[in-house]
Amino acid sequence: MAKAAVLHRYGGPLSIEEVDVAAPKRGEVKVKLKAAGLCHSDWHVIDGTLPLPLPIVLGHEGAGIVEEVGEGVTSVKRGDHVVLNWVPACSRCRYCRIGRPDLCEQAARLTSSGTMPDGTTRFSWQGKPVHQFLTAGAFSEYTVVPEQAAIPIRRDVPFELAALIGCSVITGVGAAIHTAQVRPGSTVAVIGAGGVGFNIIQGAALAGAKQIIAVDMIEEKLAMTKTFGATHTVNVEKDDAVDAVLDLTDGLGVDYAFEAIGRPETMADAYNMTRKGGMTVIVGIAAPHETVEINAFSLPSQSKMLTGSWLGQGNPPVDYPKLLDLYAAGKLKLEPLISAVYSLEQINDGFAALKSGQTIRGIIRFDD
Structure with a gap:
């Protein structure tokens, strides 16, 4: 028993x-x-x-x-x-x-x-x-x-x-190191400051990213992300996530954007804050019936890579x-x-x- x-x-x-x-x-x-x-x-x-x-x-x-x-x-x-x-x-x-x-x-x-x-x-x-x-x-x-x-x-x-x-650790660190293969000197955004998101951040830091932007709505958790390697934070209660990330990257977007919440709208945000030719990695789990809306023309014209990560x-x-x-x-x-x-x-x-x-x-x- x-x-x-x-x-x-x-x-x-x-x-x-x-x-x-x-x-x-x-x-x-x-x-x-x-x-x-x-x-x-x-x-x-x-x-x-x-x-x-x-x-x-x-x-x-x-x-x-x-x-x-x-x-x-x-x-x-x-x-x-x-x-x-x-x-x-x-x-x-x-x-x-x-x-x-x-x-x-x-x-x-x-x-x-x-x-x-x-x-x-x-x-x-x-x-x-x-x-x-x-x-x-x-x-x-x-x-x-x-x-x-x-x-x-x-x-x-x-x-x-x-x-x-x-x-949480293998999923987050693995998403940065195995799935995205984050390169030294690159720029990263992570949507979701939770168990997995914190580990994506420290995985990106281990990989040598120069700029790591944490995106969330809870100020206390955003403050903690800097312990794990975040260089900037965006509070979506105060600023639009995509606009704020674009502002922090001179309008280009990040090399790698990660979504660690599991909501269709934040998955779209991750894609939209990724630069041309960059990579969007979906780690969060949405309901099986949900879909993500992405501009069809952007798929070929911006040549972004959109992928998922399971168990990192x-x-x-x-x-x-x-x-x-x-x-x-x-x-x-x-x-x-x-x-x-x-x-x-x-x-x-x-x-x-x-x-x-x-x-x-x-x-x-x-x-x-």
């Missing part, structure tokens, strides 16, 4: 339940969670923007200790510290074979099914199956995941910080350890990302703070 936060209905609160957690099957790992981050992706399931089978244990940004391994598992052992990987690549599909595990076909199917690769779940409540978000189900004292979803990490990083690597185009078994090494070397800031720490019982308070826009990242800390 384990205490878990379960979503029973869209729009409703998460309910703390005692759920059964099955033993790991072949190729699976049971993890005792120590910390889990509250992410907008989880909220999108709660409010029904991303409809998934219910009931479901949400949470995908998690870190903990290996409790038990199933038959055939070789990459981790009991006692290892791990960060969960919510895109457990199969290594066999076309995208895995061409070096894009972030686009793994099997992992994409699991995103919508709420199950393990065999189509079943390891959680149950009152004798009925409970789904798990992105194969992770991190809002639970224990979870069972595919071996590929438990990435071993160094032991000297606190779990609260290690958990952040699993989504990363490869977790390689990138998680690298990111934690950067943290240990003092080159990646993790502590300032955490705005508040909650118990599992306080999870609804944490999501209320997330929805208000006042937090960068809230963390659930599990009691021993």
